[in-house]
Amino acid sequence: MQPDRNPFSELRPALERDEALAEANRCLYCYDAPCTRICPTHIDVPAFIKKIASGNLRGSARTIFESNVLGASCARVCPTEVLCEGACVMNDHHARPIQIGQLQRHATDWALDAGMLPFQRAEVMRPQLGTVGIIGAGPAGLACAAELMRLGIEPVVYEASGAPGGLNATGVAEYKMTRLTALVEVDQLVQAGITVKSGTRVGTDISIAALEKQHAAIFVGVGLGHVGKVGVPGDELAIDAIDYIEQLKVDRPAAEKQTRGKRVAVIGGGNTSIDVVTQAARLGAEAVWLLYRRAESEMPAYHHEVELARHDGCRFLFSTHTRGIEKGDGGLRLALESTDPKLPATLDVDLVVLATGQKPHLGFFADIKDLVVHFTRVQVDPTTMRTDNPMYWAGGDCTSGGKEVVNAVAEGKLAARSIVAHLEVTRG
Amino acid sequence: MADSPFRKNLQTTFCGISMPNPFWLASAPPTNTGGQIMRAFEAGWGGAVWKTLGQPVVNVSSRYSTVDYDGKRVMGLNNIELITDRPLEVNFREITEVKKRYPKHALIVSLMVESKRETWHEIVKRAEGAGADGLELNFGCPHGMSERGMGSAVGQVPEYACQITEWAKEAAKTPVIVKLTPNIADIRFPARAAKKGGADAVSLINTINSVTGVDLDSFVPRPDVGGKSAHGGYCGPAVKPIALSMLAEVARDAEVRLPISGIGGVQSWKDAAEFLLLGSSTVQVCTAVMHYGYRIIEDLCDGLSNYIEDKGMSSVSELVGKSIPNYSKWEDLDLNYKVVAQIDQDKCIGCGLCYTACEDGAHQSIFGTPDLEKNRTHCEINQETCVGCNLCSLVCPVQGCIDMKKIDTGREKLTWKEYSQDPAKHPHLGPHH
Numbered sequence: 126m127q128p129d130r131n132p133f134s135e136l137r138p139a140l141e142r143d144e145a146l147a148e149a150n151r152c153l154y155c156y157d158a159p160c161t162r163i164c165p166t167h168i169d170v171p172a173f174i175k176k177i178a179s180g181n182l183r184g185s186a187r188t189i190f191e192s193n194v195l196g197a198s199c200a201r202v203c204p205t206e207v208l209c210e211g212a213c214v215m216n217d218h219h220a221r222p223i224q225i226g227q228l229q230r231h232a233t234d235w236a237l238d239a240g241m242l243p244f245q246r247a248e249v250m251r252p253q254l255g256t257v258g259i260i261g262a263g264p265a266g267l268a269c270a271a272e273l274m275r276l277g278i279e280p281v282v283y284e285a286s287g288a289p290g291g292l293n294a295t296g297v298a299e300y301k302m303t304r305l306t307a308l309v310e311v312d313q314l315v316q317a318g319i320t321v322k323s324g325t326r327v328g329t330d331i332s333i334a335a336l337e338k339q340h341a342a343i344f345v346g347v348g349l350g351h352v353g354k355v356g357v358p359g360d361e362l363a364i365d366a367i368d369y370i371e372q373l374k375v376d377r378p379a380a381e382k383q384t385r386g387k388r389v390a391v392i393g394g395g396n397t398s399i400d401v402v403t404q405a406a407r408l409g410a411e412a413v414w415l416l417y418r419r420a421e422s423e424m425p426a427y428h429h430e431v432e433l434a435r436h437d438g439c440r441f442l443f444s445t446h447t448r449g450i451e452k453g454d455g456g457l458r459l460a461l462e463s464t465d466p467k468l469p470a471t472l473d474v475d476l477v478v479l480a481t482g483q484k485p486h487l488g489f490f491a492d493i494k495d496l497v498v499h500f501t502r503v504q505v506d507p508t509t510m511r512t513d514n515p516m517y518w519a520g521g522d523c524t525s526g527g528k529e530v531v532n533a534v535a536e537g538k539l540a541a542r543s544i545v546a547h548l549e550v551t552r553g
Numbered sequence: 554m555a556d557s558p559f560r561k562n563l564q565t566t567f568c569g570i571s572m573p574n575p576f577w578l579a580s581a582p583p584t585n586t587g588g589q590i591m592r593a594f595e596a597g598w599g600g601a602v603w604k605t606l607g608q609p610v611v612n613v614s615s616r617y618s619t620v621d622y623d624g625k626r627v628m629g630l631n632n633i634e635l636i637t638d639r640p641l642e643v644n645f646r647e648i649t650e651v652k653k654r655y656p657k658h659a660l661i662v663s664l665m666v667e668s669k670r671e672t673w674h675e676i677v678k679r680a681e682g683a684g685a686d687g688l689e690l691n692f693g694c695p696h697g698m699s700e701r702g703m704g705s706a707v708g709q710v711p712e713y714a715c716q717i718t719e720w721a722k723e724a725a726k727t728p729v730i731v732k733l734t735p736n737i738a739d740i741r742f743p744a745r746a747a748k749k750g751g752a753d754a755v756s757l758i759n760t761i762n763s764v765t766g767v768d769l770d771s772f773v774p775r776p777d778v779g780g781k782s783a784h785g786g787y788c789g790p791a792v793k794p795i796a797l798s799m800l801a802e803v804a805r806d807a808e809v810r811l812p813i814s815g816i817g818g819v820q821s822w823k824d825a826a827e828f829l830l831l832g833s834s835t836v837q838v839c840t841a842v843m844h845y846g847y848r849i850i851e852d853l854c855d856g857l858s859n860y861i862e863d864k865g866m867s868s869v870s871e872l873v874g875k876s877i878p879n880y881s882k883w884e885d886l887d888l889n890y891k892v893v894a895q896i897d898q899d900k901c902i903g904c905g906l907c908y909t910a911c912e913d914g915a916h917q918s919i920f921g922t923p924d925l926e927k928n929r930t931h932c933e934i935n936q937e938t939c940v941g942c943n944l945c946s947l948v949c950p951v952q953g954c955i956d957m958k959k960i961d962t963g964r965e966k967l968t969w970k971e972y973s974q975d976p977a978k979h980p981h982l983g984p985h986h
Contacts, residue, residue: 150624153950156905156921159928178623212928217902218951 133299133377133407135201136433137227145231149178152223153214160209160225165535166193170209174228186236189229190243194271195264197237197310198293199531200230201302206429208531237309242317247277254278254548255341257541260327263291264530265521266346267311268537269544270319276545281340282319285326289315291348292522293530295371298400300407304374333492337516341552342544345493345503345512345519346537349483349527355392359450362457366393366401366480373404383476385409390459390472392416392447393480394424395527399434401478406437413439414472416461418446442468450477483527493517501526510540511547518544557855558597562862565599565869567835568728568753568812570686572659574599574854575869576825579816579837580663580689580732582634583847587647591654596847597854600659602756602837603648605636605691606676607665607703612638618765618775620791629791630840631765633776633783635697636665645683652684659835660684661730665691665703668713670720677724687727690718690752692743693734693759695786705759708734711746718750728753730814733803736762740799744809756814756837757803758796760786789840793818797831801880804832820849822856829869830876888972888982889964892941892957894918894934900954903929907945907955915944 140148152174160170169188176185189196205211205226213222236243257273259266262284270280282289294307315321325331336343352367354360373380389405391398394417406413415434417424421443424431435441442461445468449460459472485501495514497504503519505512510520520536522528557563563574577600578584578593585604593601612635620629637644652660662685666672680688692714694704707713714731721729731747733740735758744755762784767774774782796817803809815833819825820841828836841849861869896907908921908930918939924931934945946955964981972979 147624153904153906155903155930156909157923157930158905159903162923162928214902214904214929 133303135303136300139234140224140227140231142231145177145228148224149174149228151215151220152178155214159212159214160223163208163212164192165208165529165531166199166538167535168192168196168209168229170225173232174223174225177228177232182232182235183239183241185232186241189232190236193531193534194243194268194314195293195310195530195534196229196243197233198264198297198302198307199529199534200226200233201306202293202297203529203531204427204429207427237306237313240313243310243313244271244275244317246274246318249277250279251277252279254545254552256281256339257544258283258336258340258343259346260336260343261285261291261346261348261521261523262289262311262321262323263346263348263521263533264293265348265533265537265540266291266344267314267319268534269344269346269518269520269541270537271314271317272538272541273545274318276541278541278545278548280319280344282321283325283327283331283336284321284323286323288323289321292367295374296367297374298370298404299374300403328489328492341548343517344537344540344544345496345517345523346521346533347486347489348522349501350486351484352479352481353484355447355479355481357447357449359452359457360479362450362452363392363477363479366391366397366478367483369401369478370397370404373408381408386411387475388412388414388456388473389476389478390414390416390474391478391480393482394419394426395480395482396426396430398480399426399430401480402434402439403437405476405478406434406439410476412474413437414442414474415439416442416445416447416459416472418444420444442472444468483522485523508539509543510536511543557851557858558599560854560858562866562868563599563854563858565835567600567659567814568687568730570600570659570661570728571657572599572835573597573657574857575829575835576850576853577601577659577661577814577835577837578842578847579839580604580661580691581839581843582632583839583842585637586639587651590647590651590660593842593847593850594651594655594658597850598658598847600661600686600835602661602663602689603644603685605663605665605694606641606644606680607636608667609640610635610638610697613778615776615778618785619789620765627789627840627844629763629765629787630789630843631763631775631785631787632760633696633778633785636663636691636694641679645679648680648683648685652686659686661687661689663689663691663732664721665694665698668702668707668717670723673717673720674724677721681725681727685727687730687753688721688725689730689732689756690721691732691759692717692747693732693757695734695736695760695762696784705734705736708732708743708759709737711742714743715746715750718747718752722751730754730756732759732816733757733799734759735795735799739802741802741806741809744803744806744811748809748811752811754812754814755803755809756816758792758799758817760788761792761795763787788818790818790820793824797827800828800833801831801877804874805877805880822853822860825853825857826860826872827876829872830874831880832874832877834870834873884969886968887966888969888979889962889967891960891962892943893936893939893960894941894943894945895936895956895958896932896934897954897956900951901929901932902951902954903927903931904950905930905932906948906950908932910944910948915942916940919945 154171173185173188209225210222215222257280259282290311352365389410445463456475518540521533565575580602616634622628662680692708698704699706731752813833814835815828816837825836911919918935920933949955
């Protein structure tokens with residue numbers, strides 16, 4: 126990491142206009158393009174890139190939003206290396222793939238700056254079909270709401286926290302997407318007409334029975350909850366990765382105070398663990414370790430993310446189980462067990478962060494009749510996102526166990542279409 | 554200076570004027586002054602056509618505009634600049650100076666004056682007196698000057714072109730080259746008129762009438778001269794195919810048979826070789842120099858010299874007109890010649906461009922199917938229905954991936970003329986084949 130650069134400035138700065146034009150002109154404009162096929166929301170990538178090349182940024186942004194109302198977030202947080210850019214035919218042509226994410230950002234940034242709304246409600250709304258209650262104003266819920274409004278159905282989004290946005294606003298590493306970007310994008314969705322009732326926890330502030338009475342269908346997009354404890358002595362001394370990242374994004378001074386000059390150990394091997402180690406390193410931690418119980422090759426984290434963490438100076442301890450956490454000399458002492466005898470048996474740190482996977486909102490799901498939860502996931506028909514309770518659809522992390530924003534958007538959209546098809550039959 | 558402009562195999566003679574290589578700067582802004590031309594000769598240019606002399610004019614500000622394509626600048630260049638705006642005496646003095654310092658390079662002077670015999674006599678004598686090796690009569694400039702009865706206003710009327718050529722020839726002791734305008738239905742007529750008037754050579758093409766575009770905010774066409782515009786003359790890489798076609802028409806015309814100096818969109822030695830092959834003996838360049846400077850002469854010469862060597866030839870003149878026998882009328886083409894497209898699946902990157910081009914733009918002879926495992930479009934040619942149009946091979950972004958393979962039909966050559974005498978004898982070419 127270059128010391129003179131703001132460690133939280135974006136990893137990939139936005140393209141200048143001329144850069145974007147040159148890059149857009151490199152696109153071959155594939156027929157039935159692989160990038161579009163592999164995108165969970167099936168954005169018509171060649172079409173929006175051609176529009177950038179032709180100077181039609183409004184049309185380009187509209188093409189993106191038609192498939193993905195969170196196009197600005199996805200331009201930043203999508204793992205394009207394994208999605209659109211990984212599928213680009215240029216990879217087979219001895220050339221760099223087209224920078225699709227960066228071009229998508231070029232168009233959607235223009236839209237955010239211009240105040241262009243990402244969608245429009247149907248010209249003729251269809252109140253006779255009833256309204257839809259959406260639980261959770263994260264990417265899945267917002268995408269579902271936008272699609273419903275396009276199709277003429279009025280949604281009401283219930284959000285337990287103080288503001289909509291979900292993990293987009295609080296859970297994305299800052300160098301991938303700033304909190305401000307996420308908030309502006311969500312604000313545009315609200316301006317386009319989505320009704321969000323923030324600070325309204327379903328089950329507490331409004332009963333599930335009342336919700337079922339008010340709405341013709343319900344979409345559950347509640348995501349996942351806190352990171353579970355690892356079940357070793359002293360794990361209450363560790364903090365939750367999700368809380369750690371949220372604090373960084375919402376209250377940077379507090380996060381810096383907690384981390385600067387400290388020794389930080391992160392337990393886990395997914396992309397969230399990478400977000401924590403890189404953020405901690407950038408906050409000025411003296412040393413950062415990542416403790417993972419299996420081999421590097423088995424890490425769920427993307428390879429390019431792991432490389433980023435390595436670049437930031439993170440030290441990896443693979444095949445290492447944490448057996449206990451106890452207070453040591455002014456800090457915390459981790460008891461470790463490894464198949465590799467060369468690895469240490471203890472590690473002295475100041476902060477232990479658990480990134481071992483978020484736990485589902487099991488208690489909440491239990492209150493909904495016939496909602497089947499298998500391991501951590503609400504069970505749905507993947508072609509419709511409908512649950513076993515005919516009134517309920519679900520999508521996003523609560524059904525996938527934790528995937529990308531783009532998957533949540535695709536699932537919310539799919540659910541909306543299924544809901545509308547259902548309401549047309551039953552109420553149309 | 555690099556040695557390439559002086560390689561032996563580039564040595565050229567045009568109407569008795571010798572020069573180190575066949576590359577001339579066309580009459581245009583790059584040949585506006587003696588200082589420029591001396592720098593050009595220093596860089597290695599074989600010749601130059603001095604920017605048109607005549608009664609000095611006043612130019613407008615904002616003179617050029619371009620056509621850019623897919624992010625590439627100056628595919629086409631449009632200008633509304635007129636002939637020299639510097640005093641004639643200054644131009645003549647500089648001509649003398651250049652010729653003295655660069656005696657081995659061809660110095661042609663472009664001329665354009667009002668259509669009066671004495672005026673032409675006078676300018677011809679003064680140009681030659683200053684040291685010109687030859688003269689180029691500008692019958693081509695399509696903008697501004699044509700409104701005053703000069704330039705293309707002359708070139709578009711064969712009788713005028715013939716008349717003025719005669720006047721110039723009456724006074725000239727050096728070769729007279731007539732520069733032709735492409736803004737005419739059939740370029741052969743003014744070329745024949747030039748011949749009739751006694752011209753020693755022709756040069757073509759001059760610029761094409763053009764409007765490069767309109768500013769979408771101000772609604773003023775380009776270039777904007779204080780809120781108004783006027784048509785200009787178009788040149789640059791975009792015009793090369795038009796120039797080559799007109800060149801070939803003149804080169805093979807039995808009634809012309811004059812040396813030709815080819816002009817129109819030459820950027821590289823390959824372009825130049827094509828002009829030579831279609832009948833020009835020297836090649837004039839302007840836009841590429843306006844874009845990149847005189848320095849491009851090094852590769853023009855190096856590339857052409859290497860090409861001549863690779864072809865086992867020893868001089869530029871061996872290339873001149875070599876492709877003319879291969880340029881015929883449509884009716885003389887072989888209807889039994891057959892090629893079909895062939896895809897090298899190992900090279901294919903699965904972009905599907907050949908499929909959509911063939912399906913929508915040609916003859917529906919490619920099967921395009923999604924290969925879901927590889928996430929690519931798999932394309933196969935239907936060689937039964939492929940008409941061999943070349944389109945797929947032209948749009949394919951991968952070098953050598955789609956090949957047009959010659960099919961031996963076992964049939965004799967058959968031209969349209971032969972076929973149309975008795976179509977029933979050739980059922981394999983019937984409309985329902």
